Amino acid sequence: MATKLAGGTTPDLDAMIGLVRTLGQEKFAPRAARYDADATFPFENYDDLRDAGLLKLCVPTRHGGLGADYRTYCLVAAEMGRWDGATALTFNMHACSQLWTGPLADDLDMTAADRAELETLRAGHFRRVVEEGAIYAQPFSEGSAAAAGKAPFGTLATKVDGGWLINGKKIFASLAGAANYYGVLCTEDKPDRTMRDTHYVAVPADAPGLTVTGDWDPLGMRATVSRTLVMKDVFVPDQMQLMPRGLYFKAATAWPHMFMTLSPTYMGIAQAAYDFTVQYLRGEVPGQPPVKRRMYPTKQIAVAEMYIKLQQTRALFERTIAEARVNPGKEARLRCYATQYTIMENANELCRLAIRTCGGQSMLKSLPLERLYRDSRCGSLMLPWTAELCLDRLGRETLYEPGEQDD
Numbered sequence: 001m002a003t004k005l006a007g008g009t010t011p012d013l014d015a016m017i018g019l020v021r022t023l024g025q026e027k028f029a030p031r032a033a034r035y036d037a038d039a040t041f042p043f044e045n046y047d048d049l050r051d052a053g054l055l056k057l058c059v060p061t062r063h064g065g066l067g068a069d070y071r072t073y074c075l076v077a078a079e080m081g082r083w084d085g086a087t088a089l090t091f092n093m094h095a096c097s098q099l100w101t102g103p104l105a106d107d108l109d110m111t112a113a114d115r116a117e118l119e120t121l122r123a124g125h126f127r128r129v130v131e132e133g134a135i136y137a138q139p140f141s142e143g144s145a146a147a148a149g150k151a152p153f154g155t156l157a158t159k160v161d162g163g164w165l166i167n168g169k170k171i172f173a174s175l176a177g178a179a180n181y182y183g184v185l186c187t188e189d190k191p192d193r194t195m196r197d198t199h200y201v202a203v204p205a206d207a208p209g210l211t212v213t214g215d216w217d218p219l220g221m222r223a224t225v226s227r228t229l230v231m232k233d234v235f236v237p238d239q240m241q242l243m244p245r246g247l248y249f250k251a252a253t254a255w256p257h258m259f260m261t262l263s264p265t266y267m268g269i270a271q272a273a274y275d276f277t278v279q280y281l282r283g284e285v286p287g288q289p290p291v292k293r294r295m296y297p298t299k300q301i302a303v304a305e306m307y308i309k310l311q312q313t314r315a316l317f318e319r320t321i322a323e324a325r326v327n328p329g330k331e332a333r334l335r336c337y338a339t340q341y342t343i344m345e346n347a348n349e350l351c352r353l354a355i356r357t358c359g360g361q362s363m364l365k366s367l368p369l370e371r372l373y374r375d376s377r378c379g380s381l382m383l384p385w386t387a388e389l390c391l392d393r394l395g396r397e398t399l400y401e402p403g404e405q406d407d
Ligand SMILES: Cc1cc2nc3c(=O)[nH]c(=O)nc-3n(C[C@H](O)[C@H](O)[C@H](O)COP(=O)(O)OP(=O)(O)OC[C@H]3O[C@@H](n4cnc5c(N)ncnc54)[C@H](O)[C@@H]3O)c2cc1C
Pocket: 093, 138, 139, 140, 141, 142, 143, 144, 145, 147, 148, 150, 171, 172, 173, 174, 175, 220, 221, 224, 226, 378, 380, 381, 382, 383, 384, 386, 387, 388, 389, 392
């Protein structure tokens, strides 16, 4: 039976993880197949998260939240991913909107005026989450080099009296049609625009000029409902900025671990694939005949290999989230790319091994493994740190110091 976390103080980490486990086991996992089949958003899960107090996980305690820091968020999110990947992935978009503007932004170098403005802006957003149970999304991707961190965003924010006019298009906007606010990354409309002009603004879902378009029938992570957002002359008041002008660029540069927050979801999926395999080989999957397959040496070796891969992945995950901080040294930054790569690739590899080990019956749609397999495939594709881009960064940054060039 789930309980409710009040906010205003940070609960014990085990209590938070325990609550997510109970919700996941009793509610999210049994619902996951239906949301996956229909490719619809798990509103019931979000009602449960709201009732349990978990929507305010990353809101600082002085604003009435649970005050989760980076590591706490990652551990709680990994537990959620173990029970339902799509809920965990969308929860990442919501919770990180508060994590980034809260404790991570606190660490940045900024003027006193910017700090005061940040405090005023985020107080409004935190209040919406704590008092109204609002849900935030993070639509950044545009199908250009911007989401990879290689070019300014094409979505433009033009300064007008009292606010901003937003024009542009965002693809793969998880929580499309479900979020109350879309935290959009755009570029301030001015001559010679660069990535330093990135602006982070919350667009209310009911703002005139905002439409959700396109269909959504993907391979995996179907319940994220990541459709397209089109914004045409959407007016957003100044107080809806999520950060003062120019601060997002500083955050993206100084806090690289903020781009690793998608990976706890997939850490959870990796665990789920292993859990399922053990249950299946022991003949203990609910609703299935109690046929044991654990006595075959090949199965024992396969599950041993899965366990080793899972532990290797988890060890790197725990090390990296423990050392996450502003302006990390080179080693920690490289390890961050390596961790993202490892989790995303190993989650899919563990699902592949799970299906091969458990056999044909295990991949029927009546069981969760084939959904885990499809969901796990999505992790490596997610910008800004796709598996390819992690390799790209690692290849360059291991061999070149900043500013170094070949003749
Ligand atoms: C289930 C799901 C949910 C998502 N939810 C969100 C969300 O809520 N918000 C959001 O902003 N995005 C979201 N995304 C989008 C995701 O982060 C990527 O933007 C999207 O998958 C990019 O797809 P693409 O084919 O357009 O990539 P492209 O930009 O066409 O890139 C294709 C591949 O080329 C490589 N590549 C790209 N740029 C470069 C470069 N400059 N140099 C070298 N290689 C490069 C990358 O490996 C990339 O995978 C989601 C994606 C999925 C699958």
